[in-house]
Amino acid sequence: MILYRKLAIQTIIYSIGFIFPRIINYIFLKFFTLFFKREEFSLYTDMYALSFIVIGFLSFGLENTYFRFLYKKNYNKEIVFSTGVIIQLLISSFFLIISISLIRYLSSIAGYHNHPEYFLMFFLIIFFDTICILPMAWLRANDKPLQYSAINIVNVLIQLFIIMYLFFCSNNFFCKKTYFFFIFQWISSFTDKIGYIFFSNMIASLSNLFLVLPIILKQVTIKKFNKILAINMVNYSVPIMLGTIAFSINENLDKILIKRWISDEINGSYSACYKIASFMSLYIRIFRLGIEPFFFKKSKDSDAIYYYEEITYIFVLFGLIFYVLACGNIHVLMKFLMDKKYHLAIPIIPIIMMGNLFLGVYTNLSIFYKIIDKPIIGTYISLIGLLITFLFNAIFIYDNSFMIPAWGTFTSYGVMLIVLYIWGKKNFIKFCNKKIRNIIIHFLFALFIVFMTKKEMRLGIFFQISYLIIIFLLEKKRFINLMK
Structure with a gap:
């Protein structure tokens, strides 16, 4: 019970540090959809889609690798961290040198x-962000959720301030009278209003690096770099990296192709609605921040399977509650979060959200192949998911409907979850049949509730309240134990 309480408190603190920046991002979404035309918003999302695929490679799976080697008895924690950071620094520095030299191409x-300035800013964003990955993981591993959350909050506040300054400075008489107006003039001399967003992100990412720099300077030294450990970490991380790249392509290929094969206007609507569907990713990420280090810590305990099983069950339960409430009130949310001209792609939201929930369950179950040092299993399964995504996008070439990529995401993550469960049940996943059935x-x-809510919108509240009451009655004992 004490373990659960500590886990819950840490997850709440991580949630604050994670939710606050995302709330700001959704404020940005409303602001950008009001301020930009759909084709302009398409450029903004396309650049991030391309960068996420690059980050999938550069992150090199070292966050998971760090957590795995951290809790192996035969490795010193300081050596693991130093070795991981130095590997990350070498990879990121090599990328920055090569990419800047080929920037125009x-x-x-x-x-x-x-x-080309878009790419220069993004190369720097990617460089700063990848260097910060392991120091931020170090904070999680050392039970410092307050510091972790504070850094995230400071990061997004810096970005918010710069965006507001740049967007409103040009038309503000008083701003022009300040000493800082020359900064606006300098930034405006080499980029446009879309570039303002990237510039603010670049400065925020640089600030993030400065905030974690004391950790790097204090904990990392060349003397603590272990060549044999480095080889083992790289061998472990390569399959995870390949899986991450596959996931990044799965998540972003649709937006990249819709922009180039249909139009920027359609992609603008699709990308904006996709961000609303990312509510589910928000829930998954919050859960993962608190749970993942705990999973690795428990891996050697005799009751580990019980905890994995119970926590995954709770994850699904709350994920589905979140899904029903979000999809049941989607039209209300859309009014607050997005301008009307972007509402064209609303039908993708329930599909993408359920696909993301499949992915969340998959992520929880993936802990089993990580703790037995077989991340290659995840690579194979991710490649299966990627193949399905390519097949759906091949269909999309001949029928330019943006619903096809959405169903591709849903199917890809659903199949990945099923394959992992079937594969894992024969080897390492030992969940009881009763819980699987439930x-x-x-x-x-x-x-069913989401379908009925969509069909009879006037009765939506009734269906949602009924759903919550029934779920509480069915899982009353579990909810009470969780609250205790």
Whole structure:
């Protein structure tokens, strides 16, 4: 019970540090959809889609690798951290040198020959962010959720301030009278209003690096770099990195292709609605921040399977409640979070959200192949998911409907979850059949409620309240134990 309480407190603190920046991001979403045309918003999302695929490679799976080697008895924690950071620094520095030297060529290939400054800013963002990955993981591993959350909050506040300053400075008479107006003039001399967003992100990422720099300077030294450990970490991380790249392509290929094969206007609507569907990713990430280090710590305990099983069940339960409430009130949310001209792609939201929930369950179950040092299993499964995504996008070429990529995301993550469970049940996943049956019933019940809410919108509140009451009655004992 004490372990649960500590886990809950840490997850709440992590949630604050994670939710606050995302709330600001959703404020940005409302602001950007009001301020930008759909084709302009498409450029903004396209740059981030391309960068996430690059980050999937550069992160090199070292966060998971760090947690795995940290809790192995035969490795010193300080040596693991130093070795990991030095590997990350070498990879990121090599990337920065190569990418800047090829900047005009790369921007031209991507269709941004008039805006090489976008790529320069993104290369720096990626460099700063990847260097920060392991120091931020160190904070989680050392039970410092307050510091972790504070850094995230400071980061987004810096970004918010710079964006507001740049967007409103040009038309503000009083701003022009300040000493800082020359900064605005300098930034405006080399980029446009879309570039303002990237510039603010770059400064925020640099600030993040400065905030974690004391950890790096204090904990990392060349003397603590272990060559044999480095080889073992790289061998462990490569399959995770390949899986991460596959996931990044799964998550972003649709937006990249819709922009280039249909239009920027459609991609703007699709990308904006996709961000609303990312509510589910928000829930998954919060859960993972508190739970993942705990999973690795428990891996050697005799009761580890029980905890994994119970926590995954609770994850599904709350995920489905979140799904029903979000999808049941989607039109209300859309009014607050997005301008009307972007509402075209609303039908993708329930599909993408359920796909993301599949991915969340998959992420929880993936702990089993990580703790037995077989991350290659995740690589194979991710490649299966990637193949499904490519097949759906091949269909999309012939039928330019943005619903096809959405169903591709849903199917890809659903198949990945099923394959992992079937594979894992024969080897390492030992969940009891009763809980699996209950989980399937919960999924079907939640989908039924969302369907009925969509069909009879006037009765939406009634269906949602009924759902919550029934779930509470069915899982009353578990909820009471969790509260205790």
